Amino acid sequence: MAFARTPQRARAAAASDHHAEAEERSAEQGSLPERRENPLPTILQIRPFENREADHAERQRPGAIAVDADLVGGDKRWCEVDHVTYESVKHKNIHVVGDATIDLPVPKSGNVANAMGKICATAVVNLLNGKEPPVIAPGNTCYSWVNDKEAIAVVNAYKIENGKVVQIEQKLTPGKSVAVARNSLAWRASIWNDVLG
Numbered sequence: 371m372a373f374a375r376t377p378q379r380a381r382a383a384a385a386s387d388h389h390a391e392a393e394e395r396s397a398e399q400g401s402l403p404e405r406r407e408n409p410l411p412t413i414l415q416i417r418p419f420e421n422r423e424a425d426h427a428e429r430q431r432p433g434a435i436a437v438d439a440d441l442v443g444g445d446k447r448w449c450e451v452d453h454v455t456y457e458s459v460k461h462k463n464i465h466v467v468g469d470a471t472i473d474l475p476v477p478k479s480g481n482v483a484n485a486m487g488k489i490c491a492t493a494v495v496n497l498l499n500g501k502e503p504p505v506i507a508p509g510n511t512c513y514s515w516v517n518d519k520e521a522i523a524v525v526n527a528y529k530i531e532n533g534k535v536v537q538i539e540q541k542l543t544p545g546k547s548v549a550v551a552r553n554s555l556a557w558r559a560s561i562w563n564d565v566l567g
């Protein structure tokens with residue numbers, strides 16, 4: 371029987387047609403999907419978040435240049451470095467900073483990568499001048515705006531102990547605040563100025 375479709379009816383009919391076609395395909399393949407009153411389009415049948423997160427983390431790698439230069443370490447993924455100079459433990463006179471590194475108790479963050487870059491540059495200048503590199507630990511602050519006026523932050527402090535970076539403390543701001551939001555704007559201006567000049 372033919373009838374004029376309203377936009378709503380047309381959408382409902384299209385969804386129904388789509389589901390019917392999917393059932394036909396499943397039947398041809400030997401399995402019938404469970405019938406539901408309001409079937410969800412197949413595209414919404416997503417995998418659990420934890421699996422996607424784990425898969426994503428598993429796929430993370432440093433740039434090919436790190437692999438080609440044989441800087442990747444025992445875990446076959448990341449580059450082990452000296453915690454003071456960021457010199458590769460595999461190859462002398464090659465320094466690696468940022469996300470490509472492993473074994474430091476720091477998050478893979480832009481804040482940390484930026485700090486590592488500065489510390490490493492200072493170390494390299496000192497090494498080139500035959501001087502002992504200064505012992506400097508990175509730091510990390512991660513801001514999150516929770517509305518249009520307020521933010522929270524998590525701050526990680528580190529020190530160097532026996533040549534290794536160790537975490538001193540991790541502090542979360544007590545609550546959302548305008549002051550933290552203001553700090554984040556100053557932090558943003560500062561790090562963008564560092565990175566982009």
Ligand SMILES: Cc1cc2nc3c(=O)[nH]c(=O)nc-3n(C[C@H](O)[C@H](O)[C@H](O)COP(=O)(O)OP(=O)(O)OC[C@H]3O[C@@H](n4cnc5c(N)ncnc54)[C@H](O)[C@@H]3O)c2cc1C
Nearest residue numbers: 433434435467468469470477478479480481482483484512
């Ligand atoms: C969605 C998302 C959100 C994030 N949010 C935050 C945040 O809010 N705060 C924060 O601190 N961090 C954040 N991070 C993490 C942050 O982006 C990284 O930790 C940081 O960019 C790492 O810097 P990096 O210099 O080590 O690596 P990258 O930023 O990846 O830089 C590596 C560079 O090397 C280049 N490159 C690769 N191979 C070659 C080659 N052969 N020759 C020349 N160049 C090459 C690449 O093109 C790239 O530009 C976020 C990351 C993601 C993915």
